[in-house]
Amino acid sequence: MSIFLSLLLLQAAPAAAPNAMPGEEVVDPYVVDNRNAGATPFTGNGMSAAFHGQEGIRRIVDRMVDINFADPVIGEIFANQDKVRLKRTLFEQFCYILNAGCSYTGRDMATAHKDMGVQKADMNRLVEVLQSAMSAEGVEFQAQNRFLSKLAPMRHDVLQK
Numbered sequence: 001m002s003i004f005l006s007l008l009l010l011q012a013a014p015a016a017a018p019n020a021m022p023g024e025e026v027v028d029p030y031v032v033d034n035r036n037a038g039a040t041p042f043t044g045n046g047m048s049a050a051f052h053g054q055e056g057i058r059r060i061v062d063r064m065v066d067i068n069f070a071d072p073v074i075g076e077i078f079a080n081q082d083k084v085r086l087k088r089t090l091f092e093q094f095c096y097i098l099n100a101g102c103s104y105t106g107r108d109m110a111t112a113h114k115d116m117g118v119q120k121a122d123m124n125r126l127v128e129v130l131q132s133a134m135s136a137e138g139v140e141f142q143a144q145n146r147f148l149s150k151l152a153p154m155r156h157d158v159l160q161k
Helices: 003-012 046-050 053-070 083-097 120-136 141-158
Strands: none
Touching: 046 053, 046 141, 053 083, 053 120, 083 141, 120 141
16 A cells, blocks of 8 residues: 555544543544634633633533433433543533633534434523533522523524424
C-alpha cells in the first residue's frame, strides 16, 4: 500500500475525538470550532461564579446526564448514547458558554442530535432536569434563567421536525 493511500485512509476513518476521555467511542471526523457550542459565551466571570466555576458546572452536568439516562420519560433517547462523551462535551459546552475557561470540542447541535427523534415534550423534560440539577448546585434562579436563555435558540437544531 502506498503512503498516499495509507494517509487517505487514516484521514477518512473515524478517530478519537479531540479531548476524548478514556471509554469514549470513536466518532466520525468533524471540524472543531467553538461556534459549534451553539451560543456565544457570557462576558465577565459573573455567570461562571454563579455556577461555582468548573467544579460546579461538572457537578451539574454529571447530575443532569445521570438523571436523563435513568429518566422514565426521556431515558430511551439516551439509551444508545455515549455517556462518557456526552458528559465531556456537555461540560465543555456549558463551561464555554458560562465563560469558565473552556473551549468546546464537540460537534454542532444539528449534527450531534441528528436522527435522535427529540420532540418538544422531550426537550421540555430535559430543561426540567437541567433546572433541577442547577437548583441542587445552588445556582440562583436569575442565573438559571440567563443560562437557559442562551441555550433556548438551540432548540430548533435539536428538535426533529
